[in-house]
Amino acid sequence: MKQADFLHTVLPFKDKLYRLAKRLLVSNEEAEDATQEVLMKLWSKKSKIEAYNNVEAFAMTMTKNYCLDKLKSKQAGNLKLVHSNYKDENTSLQKEVELRDSVSFVHEIMEELPEQQKIIIQLRDVEQYDFEEIAKVVDMNPTAIRVALSRARKYIRQELIKKHNYGVS
Amino acid sequence: MELANIENLLEKYFEATTTVQEEQELQAYFSQDNVAPHLQEYQPMFQCFTNLKAETSTRNVPLQPRKNYLKWISVAAVFVLTTSLFINEWNKQRQAEEAFEYFKTTMALVSQSFNSGASHINYLTQFEETTNKIFKTENN
Numbered sequence: 207m208k209q210a211d212f213l214h215t216v217l218p219f220k221d222k223l224y225r226l227a228k229r230l231l232v233s234n235e236e237a238e239d240a241t242q243e244v245l246m247k248l249w250s251k252k253s254k255i256e257a258y259n260n261v262e263a264f265a266m267t268m269t270k271n272y273c274l275d276k277l278k279s280k281q282a283g284n285l286k287l288v289h290s291n292y293k294d295e296n297t298s299l300q301k302e303v304e305l306r307d308s309v310s311f312v313h314e315i316m317e318e319l320p321e322q323q324k325i326i327i328q329l330r331d332v333e334q335y336d337f338e339e340i341a342k343v344v345d346m347n348p349t350a351i352r353v354a355l356s357r358a359r360k361y362i363r364q365e366l367i368k369k370h371n372y373g374v375s
Numbered sequence: 376m377e378l379a380n381i382e383n384l385l386e387k388y389f390e391a392t393t394t395v396q397e398e399q400e401l402q403a404y405f406s407q408d409n410v411a412p413h414l415q416e417y418q419p420m421f422q423c424f425t426n427l428k429a430e431t432s433t434r435n436v437p438l439q440p441r442k443n444y445l446k447w448i449s450v451a452a453v454f455v456l457t458t459s460l461f462i463n464e465w466n467k468q469r470q471a472e473e474a475f476e477y478f479k480t481t482m483a484l485v486s487q488s489f490n491s492g493a494s495h496i497n498y499l500t501q502f503e504e505t506t507n508k509i510f511k512t513e514n515n
Contacts, residue, residue, distance in 0.1 A: 220432055220436075221430070221431045221432055223432075224430070224431065224432035225427065225428070225430050228430060229427075237432075238432060238433070238434045241432050241434070241436070242434060242436050245436045246436065249436075307419075308418075308419030308422075309419045309422045309423050309426060310423075311419065312419045312420050312422075312423035313423055313426075313427075316423070328427075330398075331398070331424045332424050332427045332428050333428070334395050334398065334399065335395075336394075336395050352391045352392070353391070355391040356389060356390050356391035359388065359389050359391065360389050362420055363389060363417070363420070366416060366417075366419065366420060367416065370416050
């Protein structure tokens with residue numbers, strides 16, 4: 207497999223890998239690292255790629271595993287993820303209103319979700335995978351995925367409504 | 376799209392029983408401007424998903440064909456190791472041969488001087504003979 211062929215197979219889902227990594231690792235840099243790492247691994251195994259019938263699902267699984275490993279090692283080392291894309295909290299009122307905007311609030315809620323639900327909601331609601339594809343990546347049966355997805359969506363709704371009722375907390 | 380349908384879909388959406396297509400319909404509905412007031416609280420959720428989908432990786436992956444240096448290094452190492460062992464062995468052999476040659480010449484020298492020493496001892500027998508001539512023992 208030539209480099210051009212490889213890029214041709216890989217590039218369509220490179221951003222998906224990145225977004226999944228970003229969802230789990232939060233930091234831009236870490237997500238870029240993870241994407242790069244996974245693609246390098248794929249590249250080094252390029253002779254075997256043809257044997258996989260679904261390279262995308264395989265790469266997604268690799269990304270998921272890589273990120274979970276990363277998170278585990280971070281937790282074990284008692285380190286917090288360091289990321290540079292912090293939002294500046296002390297800005298003008300205008301900015302603050304913007305920051306408190308519900309869209310970014312949803313984003314914050316998503317970060318509170320457990321990893322499994324984060325992955326599923328990312329794959330379903332952002333990447334619009336169907337259940338079989340998700341099942342390949344997370345290695346769960348479709349019913350369990352449906353339950354987890356429903357739970358995650360309801361959690362987001364519940365938090366949103368809470369915020370709606372109490373206003374800015 | 377009629378409102379009842381959307382409400383219905385939303386209901387199903389939170390039970391996660393919608394299909395991907397139905398979810399796309401919901402996304403399309405919430406990404407437009409005139410959302411029914413009582414559904415507006417769901418808008419940020421779909422907005423957020425749409426935003427997240429727009430994120431792209433900016434870094435290019437350097438795909439230099441990573442040559443398998445390690446393989447060649449190990450081949451070279453094995454080669455160096457075997458030749459050095461061979462040379463070492465050969466050297467040892469040569470040293471042993473040299474030592475043996477040296478030992479041989481030394482021993483030849485020793486035997487030569489021993490022989491010359493031994494030839495002088497012959498005179499002693501002469502001495503013995505002459506004394507025998509003079510002092511005849513009773514046994515004889």
